[in-house]
Amino acid sequence: DQQVKQNSPSLSVQEGRISILNCDYTNSMFDYFLWYKKYPAEGPTFLISISSIKDKNEDGRFTVFLNKSAKHLSLHIVPSQPGDSAVYFCAVTQGGSEKLVFGKGTKLTVNP
């Protein structure tokens, strides 16, 4: 049973617009939520994270929102750039463990 769900396999947006990637999780005990970006033939790269005690974290063009009551996480990219085209993975950790549990990923395409 999937603990982390990314229900949209792909997303296409125009350059300059907002990209919103979504992630749902099942366990309210998860304590950190992370986003990783992956280009083809490369390993995942850490993008941004948020603690379960916060509801928003911002880093430049990237903002992560956490809605604990809905068990929902989202990543906003504003403005989107063609270089943002990649697969984005949502991941969670629990109880001080460094074990990352990943979603299946969403492929983002930003069109010039």
Next chain:
Amino acid sequence: EAGVAQSPRYKIIEKRQSVAFWCNPISGHATLYWYQQILGQGPKLLIQFQNNGVVDDSQLPKDRFSAERLKGVDSTLKIQPAKLEDSAVYLCASSLDWPTAGNQPQHFGDGTRLSIL
């Protein structure tokens, strides 16, 4: 800072053969992880080392997979014998310390793509 190094980048073998992957983590990183990423899935943790001790190997198929990190630096992951379902990308990652409560990101290598014929 040099990243996580993995070799080989690609490997093609026949089922029932054996294969080994090598990982050199970022210098000074005490924690090392091996993940398996099957096509269309997210990475799944196989084993986690803290220095040269195993922290978590609950998802490692121990009848065919083995891993070691003898001197607390480099690590090898071995599959013997390989099955068709082992076709995947094997990713190595490292982090500075453990536990870090999730705010110390894991740094990934580019992986080894394994194809089983």
